Amino acid sequence: MQIKILVIVCATLFFTGCATKKPMYDYDEYSETFYAMKRETSAETQTEWQNTLETIIVKSEDRNIRVPPGVYANLGYLHLKANDESKAISYFELEKSIYPEAIHFMDRLINRVKTQP
Numbered sequence: 001m002q003i004k005i006l007v008i009v010c011a012t013l014f015f016t017g018c019a020t021k022k023p024m025y026d027y028d029e030y031s032e033t034f035y036a037m038k039r040e041t042s043a044e045t046q047t048e049w050q051n052t053l054e055t056i057i058v059k060s061e062d063r064n065i066r067v068p069p070g071v072y073a074n075l076g077y078l079h080l081k082a083n084d085e086s087k088a089i090s091y092f093e094l095e096k097s098i099y100p101e102a103i104h105f106m107d108r109l110i111n112r113v114k115t116q117p
Helices: 002-017 030-039 043-063 071-081 085-098 100-115
Strands: none
Touching: 030 043, 043 071, 071 085, 071 100, 085 100
């Protein structure tokens, strides 16, 4: 009887220990495309990085996981560079809504965007 209980407990521990957890984030091709853009800054590499950021957002929503930290902020920065202040601010707002620790930094960026001519 004790051996049966021991086998059941061991089996339970084994199978629960092998369970996979849902990932917290998925950065997809973030590092590769960011590095390519920094190594050779061009409209093409910047567009590729922007596409990667947008893909990360879509995949995160599809998989029902959080968008990784900084993705909305970086996408907002790219829109700011393209002189699309309203989109930039909306992405900065999204970043601070998901990551409260970024509120002060995002608020400073938003204020800078709003006050610059």
